[in-house]
Amino acid sequence: MNAGRVVIVGASVAGSRVASGLRRAGHTGLIALVDPDPDAPYDRPPLSKQILTGEWTPDRASLGDPTQWQAERHVTSAAGVDPVNRTLRLDSGLELPYDKLVLACGAVPRALPGTPRRGVYPLRTLADSLRLRARLDGMAPSGRLVVAGGGFIGAEVASAARARGIGVTIVEALPAPLSGLLGEEVAAELAGLHTDNGVRLLCGTSVVGVTGGPDVTGVELADGTTLRADAVVAGVGVRPATDWLAASGLPLDGDGGVLCDEFCAVDAGRTVYAVGDVARCRDPRLGRHVRVEHWTDAVEQADVAVHNILEPRPVAHRHEYFVWSDQYGGKVALLGRPEPGAEVTVVRAGGPRRRFAVAYHRGPRLCAALTVNWPKALLAARRSTGTPDGAEAAVTAWKSL
Template identity: 75%
Template sequence: MSVDRVVIVGASVAGSRVAAGLRDAGYTGSLALVDPDPDAPYDRPPLSKQVLSGDWDPERVSLGSAEQWEARRHVAAATSLDPALRVLRLDSGEELPYDRLVLACGALPRTLPGMPRPGVHVVRTLADSLRLRDDLDRIGTGKLVIVGGGFVGAEVASTARARGIGVTLVEAAATPLAGLLGEEAAAELALLHADNGVRLLGGAPVAGLVGDLEVTGVRLLDGTTLPADAVVVGVGVRPATDWLAGSGIPLDADGGVLCDEHCAVDADRTV
């Protein structure tokens, strides 16, 4: 079967690399990129470091544009999929027929009860990073509480401390990143936090946010309330696959797409 129409759901690193790779390999058919983020595609690691600090302009994290890959860009979210008809439906009302569909839809940040709320941030998109940067300007040398001691939380903590902000980093595990890096490496990173002036609270599960309209603090399960002028929540992500419900595409218990050793869900249609 000839392939004349490829639709890629997700315009971040994976989606943009697929688009570029197809053109580099000589594919000349129709190519569409679907993503609700108007700023995509861009590199995410600098969002919690160079972009947040203001050292880099947002344009510096760009990974290219749909135009350079001769792709049609749809700034919209996928809402449903009909594999039998090979049609992808978007929240814009558009329906995109395809011969091959690439699932590069990425992940969504996990949140806490009471979100969204003014003063509470996640750092997943370029817009998230710029909003947080503006809020750090607002609080000056005030108090920032970071919930979650993973890479994003650690990087935001370092960036905020460089601005003179008081940072408390709260982690449910005894030592941040111990499960990923091992106890010895995690202990060294905890010492780096302390040397940088970060107040690190390990083994401190969060009960919820405090504040009626704007956030004023974070409440721990032991009843302690940590005052906060702003809060960053970095408690992981989940697959952005809710829209695949009812499509017949197999998902695991966490929402991840089940595929074969070639990353294919259905070798004739979807990868």
């Protein structure tokens, strides 16, 4: 089976899975992987979990060796693409012709305002994780860490720092971390995980600058407060890494995401595909394009792209929306996508630690479920998803656990 020359921009989970999947499916043509990160390919979820805590050595996050997939490896950035002549231009000046192009170039962290200082860390690459881990090790046990942004990454960093005894303050612009996704009531309940573990949580304000020089000594907040800090982590989100596509003529949304159909195809001729954090893929159920920054979506989109590159009858990507987060020795899991205006039912479990489950539903239909430190509740939610009375079934099951 030969789909010609397949060039993949990005060697993280989505890009490497396309490369390995093509070979497993019998593709015999050229595969080229383009990524400037010399450590790629590796899995990103462990960067804020097992790698940052020191439980894993970096090799355990590896996704494999491109030579196993007989793939060319170009450790450089993509600089431009010519869709008409089907060529990819690299920063090195090399041009790679392609028959199929897969955009798996991921995202880049949003920076904090102000002049960069030593001790201010993004967390996107393996090198970022190792640098931050070394800083935290040097700060323990009496250091002070400020985490800008209380999303899943920020929460995991806070958890890793608290395990070392480091004092942590999370600064969150929303009324509660993740309230834009989960709603204020549920987000406030989830925020209790931080306070239960000695984290100071400042909500409704944001970081507007950093102090010190050359090393960071603190952060300035929008409410006029200055917090002392020995290190700062920027967890204020990411944006698609698509600046290099601006002149390509490929369809981009306002945030830089690559617009693609439900088959992950960017163009009508199905020569260009987009997968992972960079893809704003059409969801027929919602009737609109959606960009999802979750590992599970990246894996599923990669598998769809492999099939559609090799087979004449395309299959559609189904957005399953599942994300998990390891925090303070437990696990937070979100199955499905909470819908604005959905009803919310909370079931709390007993025990020494915070443990609860949330059903987001419209009448009997279960839209999404959040579980906190309750694996059996997550299994019950999975069994109830897609059933006519899924919400009632899930809540009844939770109450019986």
